[in-house]
C-alpha cells in the first residue's frame with residue numbers, strides 16, 4: 001500500500017479564500033481585521049515565518065502590523081507594548097513569534113496578551129477553554145491537523161490516536177482536540193519506554209517532537225493516518241519532518257508531507273483565528 005497524501009497547501013488555499021470573503025464583509029462595514037505580529041531578535045527562521053504571516057494577512061484582505069524589536073529589549077518594555085496593542089481597537093489579534101531571547105519569559109509574555117486577541121491560542125485561558133470544551137482560540141498547528149483529518153472525511157470518534165510530544169503549543173492541545181473528537185488518546189514523550197508498542201496500535205499518529213525519523217515504517221499500523229508536525233533539516237539542509245516519510249508512506253493509509261503539510265495549515269489557521277477575533281469584536285459593537 002502507498003499512502004495517500006494530505007495536501008496542506010491545497011487545503012490552506014481553500015481556507016484562505018474563505019477567510020478573505022469574511023474579511024471583505026468586515027471591511028464593508030468599516031471593521032477591517034488587524035493582526036499585530038511581534039518579532040524579537042534576529043532568528044532567521046522566525047524572520048521568514050513572520051514575513052509569511054504578514055503576506056498571508058495582506059492576501060486575505062486583512063491589515064497586519066509587524067513590530068520588530070532588538071534582542072536586547074527588556075521584558076518590561078515588551079509587556080508594555082503588548083498592553084498598548086490590547087487597548088488598540090484596530091488590532092484584533094496579537095502574536096509574539098516564538099522562540100524569544102532567553103532573558104524573556106515566554107509564558108509571562110503570552111499571559112499579557114488579552115485572551116480576546118490571543119490568536120495563537122497559547123494563553124492559559126485559551127488552554128483552559130479547550131480543556132473544558134468552551135469557545136476560545138485553538139493553537140494553530142493542532143487546529144490545522146484537525147482540519148486535515150476533516151478534509152479527508154476521517155472521524156476520530158472511537159479511533160486510537162497516539163500523539164508523540166507533550167509541548168504546550170502542539171502535543172497537549174492536539175491530544176485535547178482529539179479527545180474532544182471522541183478519540184482514545186495516548187500521549188507519548190521522551191520518557192515513553194517503548195514508543196513503537198504504542199504507535200503500532202494507533203489509527204492516527206501525530207508526530208510533534210522536532211527530531212528526524214522518530215516514526216519509522218515498522219512502528220506504524222497498516223492504513224493508519226500519519227500527521228507530521230516536525231520541521232527539521234537533514235544533513236543536506238533539506239527540510240524534513242519527524243517521520244521517515246519514504247518508509248512510512250509504504251505502510252500508512254494517509255500521510256502529510258513536509259514541506260507542504262502541517263506548516264501551511266498552521267499559517268491558515270492563524271488567519272481563521274484572526275478573522276474570528278475580528279468578527280467577535282464587531283459583534284460586541
Ligand SMILES: Nc1nc2c(c(=O)[nH]1)N[C@@H](CN(C=O)c1ccc(C(=O)N[C@@H](CCC(=O)O)C(=O)O)cc1)CN2
Nearest residue numbers: 049095096097098099120140259260261263264266267
Ligand atoms: N507565535 C508562534 N510562534 C511559533 C509558532 C506559532 O504557531 N506561533 N510555530 C512555529 C513556527 N511557525 C509559525 O510561527 C511556522 C513554521 C513553519 C511553517 C511552514 O509553513 N512551513 C513550510 C516550510 C517553510 C520553509 O520552507 O521553511 C511547510 O511546512 O511547508 C508555518 C509556520 C514556531 N514559532
